Amino acid sequence: MKKKKKKIRKYIRLFIVFVVVLIIVFAVFVTLKNTVLKPSFxxxxxxxxxxxxxxxxxxxxxxxxxxxxxxxxxxxxxxxxxxxxxxxxxxxxxxxxxxxxxxxxxxxxxxxxxxxxxxxxxxxxxxxxxxxxxxxxxxxxxxxxxxxxxxxxxxxxxxxxxxxxxxxxxxxxxxxxxxxxxxxSLPNDVYDITIDPGHDANDTGKLACSNGSPVTNSGLCKTGTLYKESDVNLALAKEIKNQLENQEYKVKLTRENEKDTLPTYGHMGSATTANDTKSKFNLAIHHNSSGISGGSSYLKGLELYIANDSSLDLAKLFVKNITEYANTQTSPKTQDKIKDGIYQRFFTEKEINEEENPPANKSTNTIYYYAIREVGGIATHAYNDGRYDNLDKNPYYNSNNTAESYLFEMGYLDNVQDLRNIQSNKEEYAKGVVTALQEYLK
Ligand SMILES: [Zn+2]
Incomplete structure (x- = not known):
């Protein structure tokens, strides 16, 4: 009996010594980590x-x-x-x-x-x-x-x-x-670049007929094929994605199919995917329409919408390369234009005064398009903080770590010349976008 007790006491003593040594080693490690292992300067x-x-x-x-x-x-x-x-x-x-x-x-x-x-x-x-x-x-x-x-x-x-x-x-x-x-290496859910093909199956965006005939009030073509902007945007977005992936970039599309619908501010929505995936760039792909029927819109060509307080280096490269590769031109539209093909669309005084209730925190230095403003968080004065009944809160409205966003209006679907070019020259439009990014990042 006595022998057994002695043995137990010995083990307890050993255990205590072990714990004390462990504590000392840990304390030394923490001290080292905070002082010696940190640079001497x-x-x-x-x-x-x-x-x-x-x-x-x-x-x-x-x-x-x-x-x-x-x-x-x-x-x-x-x-x-x-x-x-x-x-x-x-x-x-x-x-x-x-x-x-x-x-x-x-x-x-x-x-x-x-x-x-x-x-x-x-x-x-x-x-x-x-x-x-x-x-x-x-x-x-x-x-x-x-x-x-x-x-x-x-x-x-x-x-x-x-x-x-x-x-x-x-x-x-x-x-x-x-x-x-x-x-x-990149975690599975982190991407380099997000491409948002504007609109979806519910909100198809602009409509146009292949031969320039007017779109009827019910959204059909009397003759010719109907083009929905959402589908045209998706086809080009997929081509840009392919070409970027050939350059080894990891690319996320906000939607993959013509029938897909997606939320704006929900998880992986049109305004959130770029930040949900920690992408560095968000490219919102759109096509325009002047609303003048008959296929003879005098408006045609490229309009690139950019953020507030931006250097134009990358924007200029987009415009130069897209117009050169796709053999198109910059739009003659003068409103909101700051440089050939480059536009900054801010809220106007009038739009701010016609404010919804409760009013948003916006000024004439606030970008109108959510695809730029809300994606950029505090850099682009995002304001959708959930105060509106009809909109989900943008989870990144107050973020200081966001993607740089560009909104491309590649051309006018109701200008026959533009429409033909958009249909037959998709690879070249994409090449313009990809080459611009490569030149910028070189
Ligand atoms: Zn659009």
């Missing part, structure tokens, strides 16, 4: 002077910051940098200085700023750097927004992707912004 950051971040947003392939701080140490040569132990990458910014108070933005265009596609594998910290005499001083960033960590998958290139985790991390209790970039 974090020790030298001036945690007593924070740079306040008031806005940050990923739109498409670009990340932007807005912030302010006080230049307490009278630093010269101020820079925004991504730093690791070996190198510093300077991030271009625009700064305004007023009595040592500095305001900055990485870019005023929502689709410019830090190009996330260009960052290479590693762990970096975003800091403001300056010089006092011969000494380098670093200020950390502090999150003063309602937003949190961001996650980004780069576009597929040679079958490979990076995952970028942008995390509000801490160093010995101090807030610090970390960028961690790792090689990865």
């Amino acid at each position: 974090l020790k030298n950051v001036s945690y007593d002077n924070y740079v306040s971040i008031n806005y940050y947003d990923i739109y498409g392939t670009h990340l932007n910051f807005k912030g302010e701080f006080e230049n307490k140490d009278n630093l010269s040569n101020l820079k925004l940098i991504l730093k690791d132990n070996d190198k510093e990458i300077t991030i271009p910014w625009e700064i305004k200085e007023n009595n040592n108070k500095i305001e900055f933005t990485t870019n005023d265009y929502i689709n410019e700023g830090i190009n996330l596609e260009s960052l290479t594998k590693g762990t970096y910290y975003l800091l403001v750097k300056g010089q006092a005499e011969d000494e380098d001083i670093y200020y950390p960033l502090e999150n003063n927004t309602e937003y949190n960590n961001l996650e980004y998958y780069t576009l597929t290139k040679n079958g490979k992707n990076n995952k970028i985790d942008i995390t509000w991390d801490n160093y010995e209790g101090n807030e610090i912004l970390k960028f961690q970039i790792k090689n990865t």
Whole structure:
């Protein structure tokens, strides 16, 4: 009996020792992780002077910051940098200085700023750097927004992707912004590009007859074949998808069949699929109609609708390549036009005043088309927060991580010349879209 008790006591003692050792190892590991394993330069950051971040947003392939701080140490040569132990990458910014108070933005265009596609594998910290005499001083960033960590998958290139985790991390209790970039493969539900063939089986969009004869009030053609915009959009979207997939991009269509219907703001809806799938681009494919019957619409050609506050680099490439490849032209329409073939359709004063009740948060800098506005979240002033009885809430209206969206009106279905070209030249329209993206992303 005594022997047995002794044995049990021995085992209990051994167990206690084991638990204590485990706790010590864990504590050492945590300490190491927070100090030794973090880059040594974090020790030298001036945690007593924070740079306040008031806005940050990923739109498409670009990340932007807005912030302010006080230049307490009278630093010269101020820079925004991504730093690791070996190198510093300077991030271009625009700064305004007023009595040592500095305001900055990485870019005023929502689709410019830090190009996330260009960052290479590693762990970096975003800091403001300056010089006092011969000494380098670093200020950390502090999150003063309602937003949190961001996650980004780069576009597929040679079958490979990076995952970028942008995390509000801490160093010995101090807030610090970390960028961690790792090689990865795309999760099943993450895509590069979403294509939304505008409309669906319930809402077919514009109608036209093949020979230009007028569409009757009941939506039929007296002679010739009836073309529904929804079907024409789908056929072109599928062709663009094929060609993009030949370039190894992972592409999601919002709908696959002529008979499909889809919600606007529900899961995998026309305005949500791009963000549900973490796509970087959303291409809304449409075809136009002037409403002038008889096939002689003087309106014809391409209109590309873009977001507010946008650099035109990609838009110009779309217009150039589509018109060249498809042998079409830009539309003569002047309303909302900002450049040849490029349009920005904002709400007008009148439309805002005729507001539904309760009123939406919109201004004359708010884009009219939901396929652009609601897809872009805060970058494009999405406002569908669920206040309307007849509309579901857009789950991304307040998102700061969204797809860059373009709405293509490829041509006029009630212009016979355009219609023929759209029917016979689909591959070339698609080639224009795909080539533009390739040139932009090169
Ligand atoms: Zn349409």
